[in-house]
Amino acid sequence: xxxxxxxxxxxxxxxxxxxxxxxxxxxxxxxxxxxxxxxxxxxxxxxxxxxxxxxxxxxxxxxxxxxxxxxxxxxxxxxxxxxxxxxxxxxxxxxxxxxxxxxxxxxxxxxxxxxxxxxxxxxxxxxxxxxxxxxxxxxxxxxxxxxxxxxxxxxxxxxxxxxxxxxxxxxxxxxxxxxxxxxxxxxxxxxxxxxxxxxxxxxxxxxxxxxxxxxxxxxxxxxxxxxxxxxxxxxxxxxxxxxxxxxxxxxxxxxxxxxxxxxxxxxxxxxxxxxxxxxxxxxxxxxxxxxxxxxxxxxxxxxxxxxxxxxxxxxxxxxxxxxxxxxxxxxxxxxxxxxxxxxxxxxxxxxxxxxxxxxxxxxxxxxxxxxxxxxxxxxxxxxxxxxxxxxxxxxxxxxxxxxxxxxxx
Amino acid sequence: xxxxxxxxxxxxxxxxxxxxxxxxxxxxxxxxxxxxxxxxxxxxxxxxxxxxxxxxxxxxxxxxxxxxxxxxxxxxxxxxxxxxxxxxxxxxxxxxxxxxxxxxxxxxxxxxxxxxxxxxxxxxxxxxxxxxxxxxxxxxxxxxxxxxxxxxxxxxx
Numbered sequence: 001x002x003x004x005x006x007x008x009x010x011x012x013x014x015x016x017x018x019x020x021x022x023x024x025x026x027x028x029x030x031x032x033x034x035x036x037x038x039x040x041x042x043x044x045x046x047x048x049x050x051x052x053x054x055x056x057x058x059x060x061x062x063x064x065x066x067x068x069x070x071x072x073x074x075x076x077x078x079x080x081x082x083x084x085x086x087x088x089x090x091x092x093x094x095x096x097x098x099x100x101x102x103x104x105x106x107x108x109x110x111x112x113x114x115x116x117x118x119x120x121x122x123x124x125x126x127x128x129x130x131x132x133x134x135x136x137x138x139x140x141x142x143x144x145x146x147x148x149x150x151x152x153x154x155x156x157x158x159x160x161x162x163x164x165x166x167x168x169x170x171x172x173x174x175x176x177x178x179x180x181x182x183x184x185x186x187x188x189x190x191x192x193x194x195x196x197x198x199x200x201x202x203x204x205x206x207x208x209x210x211x212x213x214x215x216x217x218x219x220x221x222x223x224x225x226x227x228x229x230x231x232x233x234x235x236x237x238x239x240x241x242x243x244x245x246x247x248x249x250x251x252x253x254x255x256x257x258x259x260x261x262x263x264x265x266x267x268x269x270x271x272x273x274x275x276x277x278x279x280x281x282x283x284x285x286x287x288x289x290x291x292x293x294x295x296x297x298x299x300x301x302x303x304x305x306x307x308x309x310x311x312x313x314x315x316x317x318x319x320x321x322x323x324x325x326x327x328x329x330x331x332x333x334x335x336x337x338x339x340x341x342x343x344x345x346x347x348x349x350x351x352x353x354x355x356x357x358x359x360x361x362x363x364x365x366x367x368x369x370x371x372x373x374x375x376x377x378x379x380x381x382x383x384x385x386x387x388x389x390x391x392x393x394x395x396x397x398x399x400x401x402x403x404x405x406x407x408x409x
Numbered sequence: 410x411x412x413x414x415x416x417x418x419x420x421x422x423x424x425x426x427x428x429x430x431x432x433x434x435x436x437x438x439x440x441x442x443x444x445x446x447x448x449x450x451x452x453x454x455x456x457x458x459x460x461x462x463x464x465x466x467x468x469x470x471x472x473x474x475x476x477x478x479x480x481x482x483x484x485x486x487x488x489x490x491x492x493x494x495x496x497x498x499x500x501x502x503x504x505x506x507x508x509x510x511x512x513x514x515x516x517x518x519x520x521x522x523x524x525x526x527x528x529x530x531x532x533x534x535x536x537x538x539x540x541x542x543x544x545x546x547x548x549x550x551x552x553x554x555x556x557x558x559x560x561x562x563x564x565x566x
Contacts, residue, residue: 063540068548068553233513356463
């Protein structure tokens with residue numbers, strides 16, 4: 001073992017540059033395994049002292065062939081996979097994917113399912129934003145704020161585990177409905193958690209908003225204009241932080257959003273502070289929506305009465321041959337989705353999460369493509385990093401909230 | 410989504426040798442690969458489709474030409490999406506790059522190049538993005554086997 005390990009292995013990437021603007025510029029490689037890149041990503045940066053001149057971002061370290069694997073399983077069997085795209089808000093992935101398949105099948109979900117999916121989407125957004133804000137604050141040294149926020153997030157995870165059986169990867173959506181209805185007392189606990197959220201989020205505002213250290217690190221750092229954000233395809237809190245109120249929940253309402261009262265918070269100039277504040281305000285709006293939805297939630301079935309996609313009741317499977325065969329065909333062959341292609345998108349916590357599905361008929365997709373906000377954001381993130389300090393990469397990267405699962409697929 | 414603007418776009422933009430339709434509420438235009446860049450220019454300048462959402466390809470091995478390159482655009486003015494498809498043959502899988510019009514095209518075209526081997530003429534940076542340097546082939550093509558392996562680091566035995 002004479003040669004060092006690194007010398008024996010080929011480099012998986014080819015940096016776009018190996019020198020900076022000046023002779024004394026230094027090129028450093030940050031990541032892919034770095035505690036502050038939460039997610040496996042590599043940033044090649046040319047530095048002039050502490051100032052970042054140029055960056056080259058490399059993703060793909062978490063690529064696992066998601067789209068290839070999808071072509072080999074039934075439409076239903078993909079649901080556990082889509083959970084693992086943005087693993088901070090798995091339910092939103094589930095619902096966006098299910099809606100795409102339902103559009104192809106021309107299935108209209110039941111009212112209870114529609115309201116429940118909306119409620120759970122907002123609940124997931126809350127958990128996702130809590131994670132993002134908590135992680136960004138911790139990276140700036142705010143350990144107390146981090147613990148307050150992840151404590152609430154953990155209440156949410158435990159509460160969702162009561163509903164779905166899992167803390168993170170829920171597999172709760174179904175084509176044409178949901179896995180199961182709410183357990184007894186679930187909404188009561190939900191109301192409690194929302195109250196605790198309000199108590200602790202008030203403390204975060206008190207600790208952070210006007211904190212000199214926090215403002216110095218966040219204000220006027222990672223600035224981007226609306227025009228440039230649109231040019232780079234930015235959506236979600238990054239686009240809204242620039243002052244543009246673009247939100248699919250308002251602009252192309254899906255699920256029950258057209259019936260809800262909510263605002264779209266926007267920032268002033270698209271810097272790190274605005275992205276932090278947009279997320280904080282969006283969480284408040286989510287809580288406001290969840291409370292409305294708790295009142296609006298109608299009774300009734302959660303699954304459509306459609307034998308093409310919904311599994312028959314268990315007692316029928318055991319007692320009559322038609323249901324037994326129906327169950328068998330749905331599991332073994334998958335739901336029969338008519339030929340065609342569709343693009344369906346939901347406003348995920350990070351931006352537009354789109355599924356482009358191609359079916360040639362039958363129980364298995366011909367192609368599944370995910371338009372993941374994180375991947376698109378990585379295509380333009382250099383604009384947020386160049387010209388700032390090396391240390392600013394950490395809070396800026398935190399405020400973009402790159403999620404490796406959906407970025408690399 | 411307002412139907413008049415959608416119809417107006419379809420009337421104005423569908424070229425003589427292309428086709429236009431509305432599928433599941435989304436307008437879709439199929440164009441020859443050579444006409445793509447000009448059409449997207451008009452789409453952006455005249456019809457305010459200012460956001461390049463996505464590009465991917467679909468592989469139809471039995472068909473000639475073999476690939477559909479599928480684009481999605483969004484207009485933050487009209488608040489709706491539009492799909493473009495360009496067909497390219499496997500012998501010359503080339504379309505014009507849209508990096509001159511949209512910054513977001515850079516990364517997404519790189520991914521499509523990785524996965525399907527589509528060449529985006531004018532995109533100077535088609536280095537692997539989700540795959541690694543030296544990867545042979547295009548894994549999302551239908552003739553690339555799902556279990557085919559080419560590890561960068563040899564397996565420990």
